Amino acid sequence: MFKEKPDKKLLVGFAVSALCLMLLFRKIDFGKMAEAFAGIDYRYLPPALVLTFVSYYLRALRWKFLLEPIKKTRLSNLFPATLIGYMANNLLPARLGELVRAYVLGRREGIETSAVFASLVLDRLCDGFTMLVVLLAAFFTVRLPAGKEGMQQGLVTGGYVTFALYLAVLVFLALLKRRTEWTLRLVARLLSPFPAKASEKASALLRSFISGIRIPAGAAGAAATAATSMLIWATAIWPVDLLLRAFGVELPLSASMFIMVFLVFAVMVPASPGFVGTHHLACVTALSAFDIAGERALSIAIVVHAMGFLPVIVAGLLCLWRDKLSLKQISENNESGARA
Numbered sequence: 001m002f003k004e005k006p007d008k009k010l011l012v013g014f015a016v017s018a019l020c021l022m023l024l025f026r027k028i029d030f031g032k033m034a035e036a037f038a039g040i041d042y043r044y045l046p047p048a049l050v051l052t053f054v055s056y057y058l059r060a061l062r063w064k065f066l067l068e069p070i071k072k073t074r075l076s077n078l079f080p081a082t083l084i085g086y087m088a089n090n091l092l093p094a095r096l097g098e099l100v101r102a103y104v105l106g107r108r109e110g111i112e113t114s115a116v117f118a119s120l121v122l123d124r125l126c127d128g129f130t131m132l133v134v135l136l137a138a139f140f141t142v143r144l145p146a147g148k149e150g151m152q153q154g155l156v157t158g159g160y161v162t163f164a165l166y167l168a169v170l171v172f173l174a175l176l177k178r179r180t181e182w183t184l185r186l187v188a189r190l191l192s193p194f195p196a197k198a199s200e201k202a203s204a205l206l207r208s209f210i211s212g213i214r215i216p217a218g219a220a221g222a223a224a225t226a227a228t229s230m231l232i233w234a235t236a237i238w239p240v241d242l243l244l245r246a247f248g249v250e251l252p253l254s255a256s257m258f259i260m261v262f263l264v265f266a267v268m269v270p271a272s273p274g275f276v277g278t279h280h281l282a283c284v285t286a287l288s289a290f291d292i293a294g295e296r297a298l299s300i301a302i303v304v305h306a307m308g309f310l311p312v313i314v315a316g317l318l319c320l321w322r323d324k325l326s327l328k329q330i331s332e333n334n335e336s337g338a339r340a
Helices: 007-025 030-038 042-067 075-091 097-109 113-141 149-178 180-190 196-212 218-246 253-266 278-288 294-322 327-339
Strands: none
Touching (some): 042 075, 075 097, 113 149, 113 218, 149 180, 180 196, 218 294, 278 294
16 A cells, blocks of 8 residues: 555655755754754643644544444544554655554444545545635734735635635535436546546546545534534644744734644645655745744744644554554555455
8 A cells, every 4th residue: 555656756755845944944043043942931832732632632533523424433443543644644655644544443443444534535625624714714814014915915815726626626526426427427538538447447446435425414413523623723723822932922823823824735745754844944934924034933843843743653653552553564454455
C-alpha cells in the first residue's frame, strides 16, 4: 500500500520545503531568534498542548458519528486510530496516514478498510466546509493594518476557489450516490480519450467507493457532526492564540483564525513529510500581515508547527507500540489484502 511510487512527488515535496526554508532563513539573525525563544512565557504551553489533544479527541468523536450507519464503534478504538493516522500523515508522504487510520480502525472494529476509508472522505469534506466557515468569519472580523488590503482580498479569492472546489466534490458525490449508473456513464465518457482499461478501473473503484459511503441519518446525526466539526477547529485555533501570547503577541482571536486559514492552505502544497517549510512560511506570511516579521515571526512559526505535529507523532507511535504494530507491518498486511 505504501509503495505506490511516490518518489517523484516526494522529491518535489522536498524541493518545495527546501525552497521555503531557504526563503525563511536567508536573512535571519539567529541571535534575535534566540532572544525570542528566551522570552517565551511557558505558562501558555500546557493549555495549548491539552487543547491540541482535545481537538484530536473531538475528531475521533465526529468519526464515531460518521461511522454510525456502518457500525456503532467505540471511542477507545477511534481515538488511538486517529492519533496513529495523523502520526503517519506527519511521517509518510502523500497523506498515506488516511489509509493507516482506516486500516487500524478496521482491524480493531472488524470493519472492511474500504468502508472505513469512505467515512474518512466525509470526514475531510466536513473539515473543508468548516474551514470555509472559519475563512468567512476571519474575513468579516479580522482587521489588517493599513496597506494589507491585497492580502485580505487574496484570502477571499482563495476562499471562493476552495468553496467552488468543495461544492463540485459534494455535487459529484451526491450524484454518484443517488444516480450511480448515470454518473458512472458520465465518468466513462469523460475518460474516453484514455485507454479502456483506465476507464473500467476508475468506474470499478468509484462503484466500490460509493457503496461504502454512509451519511449519518436524521437531524441528530447531522447536528452532532456539525457541532463536533466546529469544536474541532475551535480547539485547533485556540492554541494558536495561546502560543502568540506566549511570545507576548496579543491579537484578537480573529487573527488566529486568519493564521489557521493560511496553515490549512499550506498543507495542500506539496512538501516533505510533516509539511516542513511550507507550514512555517505560511505562518510567517500570515504574521507579517500584522506587522510581526523576521525572527519573532519565525520563532512563533517553529513553536506552532512543533505543537501541532510533535505531540501527535509521539502519541501515535506510543499507540502503535502498545498494539505491537509498525508502519511496515501495516503496509505488508494491506498489500497482502489487496492481492487477495
